[in-house]
Amino acid sequence: MSVARGKLAAGGRYESSDLQHDTTGERHPVSLRFRNQDLEAAFLVEQAQDRQTVLACLFCFDILTFVVRSLQLLTHKGQHRSWATIVPQIEEVLLSSAVALAVTSLLLNLQKGSGQDYAFACFFLISATLLLRVRWFLGSAVLALPVLAVFSAPLWGSELPHVLPHDAELHLTIAWALGALIAYLADDHRRRMFVRIGTSTGKGLSGSLGWGDHSPHNVVAA
Numbered sequence: 001m002s003v004a005r006g007k008l009a010a011g012g013r014y015e016s017s018d019l020q021h022d023t024t025g026e027r028h029p030v031s032l033r034f035r036n037q038d039l040e041a042a043f044l045v046e047q048a049q050d051r052q053t054v055l056a057c058l059f060c061f062d063i064l065t066f067v068v069r070s071l072q073l074l075t076h077k078g079q080h081r082s083w084a085t086i087v088p089q090i091e092e093v094l095l096s097s098a099v100a101l102a103v104t105s106l107l108l109n110l111q112k113g114s115g116q117d118y119a120f121a122c123f124f125l126i127s128a129t130l131l132l133r134v135r136w137f138l139g140s141a142v143l144a145l146p147v148l149a150v151f152s153a154p155l156w157g158s159e160l161p162h163v164l165p166h167d168a169e170l171h172l173t174i175a176w177a178l179g180a181l182i183a184y185l186a187d188d189h190r191r192r193m194f195v196r197i198g199t200s201t202g203k204g205l206s207g208s209l210g211w212g213d214h215s216p217h218n219v220v221a222a
Contacts, residue, residue, distance in 0.1 A: 053105040061098035065091055092134040096142035099128045103146040108153075108160060115163045121146060122175035129183035133190070136183035140176070147176050 026035045034040040068090050103121050110117055125146070129139030150169055153160040 050109070053102065053109070057098045057102045057105070061094055064094050068094070092132075092138055093142070095132050096129070096134055096139045099124060099132070100142045100145045103128075103143070104149050107146055107150055107164075108158070110160065110163050112163055115165055115168070118164055118168050118172065122171055125172065125175040126179040126182065129179055130186050136180065136187040139183055140180035143179065144176060147172050 025039070027033060028035065034043060068087055071087075103124050107118060107121050125143055128143060129136060132139065150160060150164070150172055
């Protein structure tokens with residue numbers, strides 16, 4: 001076993017001095033795998049270590065969502081109207097918070113030489129609220145936390161300002177604002193289609209929420 005693989009097996013991180021052979025970084029043109037197997041193994045292990053926080057956030061979200069959904073199934077018998085709307089709201093908060101924490105962790109764990117990876121955070125800020133299908137104002141408000149963390153980094157002595165490119169704060173702010181705009185337009189479209197489809201099919205609120213034979217007029221009257 002080579003020095004590099006031995007260190008990886010022991011839970012250490014790869015260092016360039018561990019490789020005794022090809023260190024040119026030659027890659028396959030299609031799969032992009034490093035031709036040097038030690039270098040490829042070191043790369044995979046380091047990437048796995050860097051995404052541990054993200055996986056932990058997603059795991060916690062899955063557990064919390066499972067608990068919330070289980071409570072909904074146990075208590076929702078066609079009579080708990082308030083609970084039927086509370087559960088999706090809790091789920092929105094949990095999901096948005098998990099993504100916000102993951103993006104914040106990604107930014108705070110950047111190091112010199114990897115500062116350009118903040119572009120991944122920009123991608124999540126633009127698309128997360130849209131892809132998660134949460135209400136635009138909730139998702140945008142929660143996803144403002146990573147941007148606030150970057151701007152407040154100098155206040156608590158973080159090295160992040162010295163790691164990120166000088167225009168990263170502006171790019172992150174624009175990405176967040178663009179994501180909020182896209183989420184607003186998507187939310188507006190979904191609500192319009194919800195009303196249009198519900199009206200044309202006669203499904204109404206009772207079909208969506210499982211409230212039995214209650215019509216929209218009876219719900220409003222209640």
